[in-house]
Amino acid sequence: MPRIAVSPQISLDEDELVFRAARASGPGGQHVNKTSTAVELRFDVAGSPSLAEDVKARLAALGGSRMTGEGVLVLFAQGRRSQELNRQEVVGRLFELIRAAAVRPKTRRPTRPTKASKERRLEAKKGRSGVKAARGRPRLDD
Numbered sequence: 270m271p272r273i274a275v276s277p278q279i280s281l282d283e284d285e286l287v288f289r290a291a292r293a294s295g296p297g298g299q300h301v302n303k304t305s306t307a308v309e310l311r312f313d314v315a316g317s318p319s320l321a322e323d324v325k326a327r328l329a330a331l332g333g334s335r336m337t338g339e340g341v342l343v344l345f346a347q348g349r350r351s352q353e354l355n356r357q358e359v360v361g362r363l364f365e366l367i368r369a370a371a372v373r374p375k376t377r378r379p380t381r382p383t384k385a386s387k388e389r390r391l392e393a394k395k396g397r398s399g400v401k402a403a404r405g406r407p408r409l410d411d
Contacts, residue, residue, distance in 0.1 A: 275364050276371060281319045286363075287311040288356060293347035307347035308355040312363055315340025320367070328370035342366070 273281050293307040314320070314328050314336070332342045346359040382390075 306352045310344045310359040312342045
């Protein structure tokens with residue numbers, strides 16, 4: 270089976286990508302009414318042997334509403350006049366999503382505020398407190 274390189278570490282089997290042609294919606298006249306130029310790409314994220322589990326999880330999160338309940342990512346392209354160009358566009362978008370999902374987010378290391386920043390915060394609070402106290406009614410000291 271031929272494999273498609275997505276990144277240096279990730280490649281997919283051609284069989285994992287399922288394409289379906291459909292008629293494009295919107296204006297376009299006679300050409301759009303008689304040709305199926307729109308392309309729908311379905312990629313089974315959950316069942317893909319080519320992706321690691323952490324990449325699958327991040328890809329599912331990036332997919333958002335384009336993910337079905339069964340874990341299939343559905344992408345649709347209809348902006349071009351030819352089916353081949355729409356097919357290239359939808360494959361390119363899938364590869365971008367996979368590359369973005371392959372990037373591991375940096376782990377957050379908890380930090381503590383410095384002594385100087387704590388002091389600045391307390392000084393600012395005292396300043397605000399003084400401003401708000403001055404808004405009250407003036408006291409009459411007899």
